[in-house]
Amino acid sequence: MRYGQGMLLVVAAGVLWSVQGLIFRQIDTAGTWAVLFWRSVGMLPVLAGFLAWRAGGSPLAAIRGVGLAGAIGGAGLVAAFGGAIYSIQATTIANAVFLFAASPFLTALIGWAVLGEKVRNETWAAIAVALVGIFVMVREGLQGGAMAGNVAALLSALGFAVFTVSLRWRNLSDTLPSVFVGGVFSIFAGALVASQLGQPLIVPASDALWSMGMGAGTLSFGMVLYTLGSRIVPAAELALLSNIEVMLAPLWVWAFLGETASANTFLGGAILLVAVIMNGVSGARRMSAQGGV
Numbered sequence: 001m002r003y004g005q006g007m008l009l010v011v012a013a014g015v016l017w018s019v020q021g022l023i024f025r026q027i028d029t030a031g032t033w034a035v036l037f038w039r040s041v042g043m044l045p046v047l048a049g050f051l052a053w054r055a056g057g058s059p060l061a062a063i064r065g066v067g068l069a070g071a072i073g074g075a076g077l078v079a080a081f082g083g084a085i086y087s088i089q090a091t092t093i094a095n096a097v098f099l100f101a102a103s104p105f106l107t108a109l110i111g112w113a114v115l116g117e118k119v120r121n122e123t124w125a126a127i128a129v130a131l132v133g134i135f136v137m138v139r140e141g142l143q144g145g146a147m148a149g150n151v152a153a154l155l156s157a158l159g160f161a162v163f164t165v166s167l168r169w170r171n172l173s174d175t176l177p178s179v180f181v182g183g184v185f186s187i188f189a190g191a192l193v194a195s196q197l198g199q200p201l202i203v204p205a206s207d208a209l210w211s212m213g214m215g216a217g218t219l220s221f222g223m224v225l226y227t228l229g230s231r232i233v234p235a236a237e238l239a240l241l242s243n244i245e246v247m248l249a250p251l252w253v254w255a256f257l258g259e260t261a262s263a264n265t266f267l268g269g270a271i272l273l274v275a276v277i278m279n280g281v282s283g284a285r286r287m288s289a290q291g292g293v
Contacts, residue, residue, distance in 0.1 A: 001232050007241065009229030014244035016222035021093035022252045023214045024085070025259070030207040031199035032086040037190030038203070039081070039219065040183045042212030046220035047180045062177045069170035070178040076166060077182025078189045079159030083152040091149030094250035094261035095137060098269030099153035101246050101276055105130050106161035114165060122282035126275040133271030136264055176227050183215075243276060 027035060051059030066073070087096040105127045111117040119127075138150045163182070167175060194201050233241065246269070253259040 001228070003232055006229040006232035009225045010233055010241045011244055013222040013226035013229065014241060015248060016218045016225070018097075018245040018248035019252055020214055020218050021088055021097065021249045022256060023210055023218065024088045024093075025253060025257055026210050027207045028204065030203040030211065031194065031197070032082060032089060033190045033194035033197065033199050034201050034203050035085050035089075035190075035207075035211045036078075036082050036186050037194065037201055038208045038211035039085075039215035040186040040190065042215030042217075043183045043220045044180065044187075044215075046216045047176060047183065047223070050220075050224050051176060051180065059177075059180075062174070063180055066172060066177045066181055067170065069166045069172055070181045072169075073163040073166035073172075073178040074181035074185045076159045076162030077179065078185050080156045080163060081159075081182070081186050082189070082193075083154075083156030083159060087149045087153035087156060089149075090152060091146040092250075092259060092261045092265065093253045094265050094269060095146060095150065096153045097246045097249040098137060098265065098272055099134065099150060100157050100160075101243065101269075101272050102130060102134060102154060103157040103160045103164075104276060104279060106158050107164045110161050110165045111168060115168060117168070120282070120286070123279050126279035126282075129278065130272050130275035133268045133273075133275060136268030136271060139264075174227070175230075176223060179223055243273060246273065 024035075030038070048059055051062050055062055063070075084096070084100065087099070105123070108117075108119050108123050108127070112119045134154070138147070138154075163178065167173075167178060172178065191201060193199075250259075250261060
């Protein structure tokens with residue numbers, strides 16, 4: 001695979017992920033945990049099929065190979081998936097996806113605290129800028145009643161950061177088996193929490209179909225494309241290319257549903273994106289200087 005093809009695959013993954021907010025708005029009555037349950041039900045067959053195709057047989061060996069790191073990462077994905085669903089239901093798409101972009105910085109902090117990975121000075125500076133952007137957005141949530149959605153979005157970013165650090169802990173370069181484990185955990189977590197909260201898993205057929213379609217199409221297929229592209233595109237550039245999701249998601253709901261966000265949301269989101277770009281560009285330059293790109 002050539003570098004240009006890898007870039008196209010990663011961008012295509014970001015475009016697929018960006019339309020999830022639009023799909024969420026088609027779900028009428030299903031609660032957060034019911035959506036998590038049905039989306040995971042739709043996700044698992046696609047991931048299992050791809051893993052089986054790649055292995056030329058049963059995917060069980062790859063899934064078992066994730067071990068403890070995969071279990072921890074899978075638990076992180078439950079938080080990431082559940083937090084993302086709740087935040088999108090509780091606040092605007094723009095607010096949610098901009099706060100999701102905090103994940104690289106949370107990953108750096110957890111990697112530093114747990115794995116002892118050194119955080120570059122440029123990343124510390126980017127984290128400081130990102131905190132300003134997050135403050136602008138979260139402060140507005142206090143005034144607009146969207147704080148629960150903001151907190152859920154940050155918990156989603158934290159969950160994905162835990163997933164990423166767990167892979168680094170055991171040097172697992174292949175993310176898809178761990179994502180599959182996360183999908184399995186999400187089915188059980190969705191069913192358990194929904195029952196505890198009194199949320200029915202038996203939802204209108206349209207809600208279940210939208211949720212399963214999102215899991216099978218945008219989420220799973222996007223992960224497959226991203227994984228294929230990540231084999232050739234350096235990590236620092238992956239962070240930049242994945243921002244296409246953050247930029248497009250608010251555009252889709254504005255264009256098709258007329259959903260808008262406040263000026264402070266876009267101001268805080270712009271500051272956060274600047275921080276992500278700062279960190280990605282500095283990382284790319286560092287890798288280039290070391291001959292890694």
